[in-house]
Amino acid sequence: MQPLLEVKNLKVQFNTLEGVVHAVNGVSFTVEEGKTLGIVGESGCGKSVTVLSLMRLIPEPPGRIVDGEVIFKGINLFHINKPSMQSIRGAEIAMVFQDPMTSLNPVLTIGHQIRETLMVHREFSKQEAVERTYKLLEMVGIPLVKERYGDYPHQFSGGMRQRVMIAMALSCSPSILIADEPTTALDVTIQAQIVELTKKIQNQMGMAVIWITHDLGVVAEIADRVMVMYAGYIVEEADVYNIYANPHHPYTLSLLKSLPRVDSKRYERLAIIHGSPPDCIHMPPGCPFQPRCEFAVERCNIENPMLRSIEENHRIACWVDVETRRTR
Amino acid sequence: MSAQQVLISIQSLKKYFPITRGILIRREVGAVKAVDDVSFDIYRGETLGLVGESGCGKTTTGRTILQLYRPTAGNVVYGNVNLVKMKGQPLRQMRRKMQMIFQDPYASLNPRWTIARIIAEPLHVHKVVKGTKAQKERVSELLELVKLDPYHLNRYPHEFSGGQRQRIGVARALASNPEFIVCDEPISALDVSIQAQVVNLLEDLQEQFNLTYLFIAHDLSMVRHICKRVAVMYLGVIVELSSRDEVYDHPLHPYTIALLSAVPIPDPRKTRARQRIILEGDVPSPANPPLGCRFHPRCSLAMEICKVEKPTWREAVPSHWVACHAVK
Numbered sequence: 001m002q003p004l005l006e007v008k009n010l011k012v013q014f015n016t017l018e019g020v021v022h023a024v025n026g027v028s029f030t031v032e033e034g035k036t037l038g039i040v041g042e043s044g045c046g047k048s049v050t051v052l053s054l055m056r057l058i059p060e061p062p063g064r065i066v067d068g069e070v071i072f073k074g075i076n077l078f079h080i081n082k083p084s085m086q087s088i089r090g091a092e093i094a095m096v097f098q099d100p101m102t103s104l105n106p107v108l109t110i111g112h113q114i115r116e117t118l119m120v121h122r123e124f125s126k127q128e129a130v131e132r133t134y135k136l137l138e139m140v141g142i143p144l145v146k147e148r149y150g151d152y153p154h155q156f157s158g159g160m161r162q163r164v165m166i167a168m169a170l171s172c173s174p175s176i177l178i179a180d181e182p183t184t185a186l187d188v189t190i191q192a193q194i195v196e197l198t199k200k201i202q203n204q205m206g207m208a209v210i211w212i213t214h215d216l217g218v219v220a221e222i223a224d225r226v227m228v229m230y231a232g233y234i235v236e237e238a239d240v241y242n243i244y245a246n247p248h249h250p251y252t253l254s255l256l257k258s259l260p261r262v263d264s265k266r267y268e269r270l271a272i273i274h275g276s277p278p279d280c281i282h283m284p285p286g287c288p289f290q291p292r293c294e295f296a297v298e299r300c301n302i303e304n305p306m307l308r309s310i311e312e313n314h315r316i317a318c319w320v321d322v323e324t325r326r327t328r
Numbered sequence: 329m330s331a332q333q334v335l336i337s338i339q340s341l342k343k344y345f346p347i348t349r350g351i352l353i354r355r356e357v358g359a360v361k362a363v364d365d366v367s368f369d370i371y372r373g374e375t376l377g378l379v380g381e382s383g384c385g386k387t388t389t390g391r392t393i394l395q396l397y398r399p400t401a402g403n404v405v406y407g408n409v410n411l412v413k414m415k416g417q418p419l420r421q422m423r424r425k426m427q428m429i430f431q432d433p434y435a436s437l438n439p440r441w442t443i444a445r446i447i448a449e450p451l452h453v454h455k456v457v458k459g460t461k462a463q464k465e466r467v468s469e470l471l472e473l474v475k476l477d478p479y480h481l482n483r484y485p486h487e488f489s490g491g492q493r494q495r496i497g498v499a500r501a502l503a504s505n506p507e508f509i510v511c512d513e514p515i516s517a518l519d520v521s522i523q524a525q526v527v528n529l530l531e532d533l534q535e536q537f538n539l540t541y542l543f544i545a546h547d548l549s550m551v552r553h554i555c556k557r558v559a560v561m562y563l564g565v566i567v568e569l570s571s572r573d574e575v576y577d578h579p580l581h582p583y584t585i586a587l588l589s590a591v592p593i594p595d596p597r598k599t600r601a602r603q604r605i606i607l608e609g610d611v612p613s614p615a616n617p618p619l620g621c622r623f624h625p626r627c628s629l630a631m632e633i634c635k636v637e638k639p640t641w642r643e644a645v646p647s648h649w650v651a652c653h654a655v656k
Contacts, residue, residue: 023486042519042520043519106363122433135487145382157610159610160610187381187382187546188381188546188548188587188590188591189381189586189590189606190381191590191592191608192589192590192606192607193606193607194606194637195592196604196606198560212654214519214520215520215592216520216594217549217594217599218592218594219595220593220594220595220596220599220600221592221596221599221600223596237571240596241596241597244594244595244596244597247350254521255520255521256594258520258521258524259520259524259549260524260549260550260552260553260554261549261552261593261594261595262548262552262576262588262591262593263576263593263598265551265577269528269531270524270528270553271524272521272524272525272528273521273524273525274525276489276491276519276521276522277521278491279518280654292521
């Protein structure tokens with residue numbers, strides 16, 4: 001079966017005064033209908049740029065999509081014109097951003113902002129759009145929707161604003177919801193509310209979700225598949241149960257080892273990853289993780305490993321087998 | 329560990345911030361009760377964790393202990409002196425023993441000062457070393473303590489990564505040989521792979537200099553790892569305080585139970601199997617907190633008494649303090 005969304009060999013660069021930033025370096029993945037893909041990585045690893053470029057939201061210049069294809073429902077999104085892209089963006093693929101305060105317009109009421117989407121994409125009359133907006137706000141758990149309809153974003157708390165963002169994203173029943181660190185700015189209790197809400201709505205509407213985060217805990221909760229990114233590359237991709245039980249890339253492995261656990265009494269010193277991620281202008285030769293990797297062998301300095309399957313549904317980009325410490 | 333010696337005793341501490349109206353004639357129309365009657369002891373050489381959601385008064389508590397905010401009421405007894413009653417030169421003498429590490433490593437370093445000048449400032453203020461040569465030596469020594477190369481001395485903060493900046497903040501806090509450091513969310517702005525580095529550094533320094541930490545954080549997993557005892561705050565009051573294993577494995581207060589259940593565990597099987605308590609709604613405003621127990625509007629165990637009477641702060645189990653009517 002054809003996947004809902006297929007990204008092939010995506011490469012994105014940014015021209016800056018200091019040089020060319022290699023933000024995304026040949027990323028390929030698929031998103032299945034109704035499933036959740038978790039993209040995990042630290043800041044600057046290219047996770048946001050990946051999804052922004054598949055929405056064609058990268059500012060050009062300075063950004064440049066150098067190579068790649070994005071196939072959504074059989075259409076190559078890089079080959080269609082701007083108006084067609086506009087009709088897909090928001091209606092078919094919707095997005096929720098990290099900071100709900102800066103992504104809502106502060107001088108328009110919440111109701112106005114949601115209504116607008118419906119009137120543009122679905123060509124609803126004002127009356128229909130208002131009715132549907134009430135329904136959406138109810139669905140995301142905003143109390144007293146008729147009173148809150150005319151409120152401005154500053155009158156909502158952070159969690160409530162993120163609910164409004166989700167309502168807006170859901171307004172046209174998209175096939176894919178992209179959530180870019182939607183809970184990073186929120187407290188854990190509110191994060192739990194948003195995660196539960198997303199799962200519930202996904203069950204109701206059957207949409208696919210791409211959930212971007214740096215938090216390995218949240219991904220364990222929500223994702224079906226997990227993709228770990230480092231310095232613009234996918235370094236490991238697998239089913240969520242598999243990747244946590246058998247991480248094969250040294251980066252994933254070290255990251256999981258460096259996390260303290262709320263449910264564990266083992267208080268030994270945290271395992272650390274030395275150094276910091278490369279800046280994507282001056283990439284190290286060979287594998288980008290090699291300078292920080294405890295498993296690195298000579299080959300890692302010379303040649304960058306390609307992402308390949310090591311078992312069914314489990315891909316990694318590494319020369320070394322972390323169990324035997326031998327080259328694969 | 330020898331018999332626990334109290335370093336700082338916080339007694340009925342309150343900090344209210346006035347809410348004013350009017351431009352020419354300012355009137356006080358209310359108060360934000362950021363910290364409302366908080367009492368606890370900090371033992372010498374321990375790490376006491378202070379956790380809670382944003383806006384619950386954790387940072388204000390830390391700052392009020394250090395007398396960066398003067399309290400509205402209550403006492404902070406450090407050794408055998410009451411800091412609240414002190415001012416001027418004697419207080420300044422005491423400040424040398426108490427330092428702070430801030431949350432945002434980007435905002436807490438002066439961008440126009442070199443690293444050398446930033447770290448030397450407390451040396452000047454407290455006249456810790458005499459002469460430029462001794463000062464230079466001390467600054468290099470401090471940089472080495474936080475594992476930064478002294479050749480960075482004449483650089484500016486923007487040339488460093490987040491993790492390195494936080495190390496500079498730590499070096500500055502250590503400059504005056506303090507006994508007590510308030511760590512205000514020192515790792516929440518850092519990437520996952522850098523957090524463990526800074527946490528291990530803080531632990532090493534504590535051992536080396538017998539430091540006492542008040543560790544303010546919202547990452548409950550990291551708090552369990554680093555703190556010996558943990559206090560849970562909600563809306564300006566401490567609701568539970570005990571050793572980490574007691575708080576995490578046998579929480580008594582319904583808020584602690586809900587908070588812990590909201591923390592995601594980086595293990596998909598475990599995190600999906602456990603029962604979560606999703607707290608409804610948001611934290612109420614501290615300007616107008618609920619009567620009785622402050623948690624009662626969101627509490628699943630709330631009874632009639634919770635709406636009218638403040639629960640007393642008592643030792644429900646030996647050395648496990650809690651404020652809740654429902655706990656036997």
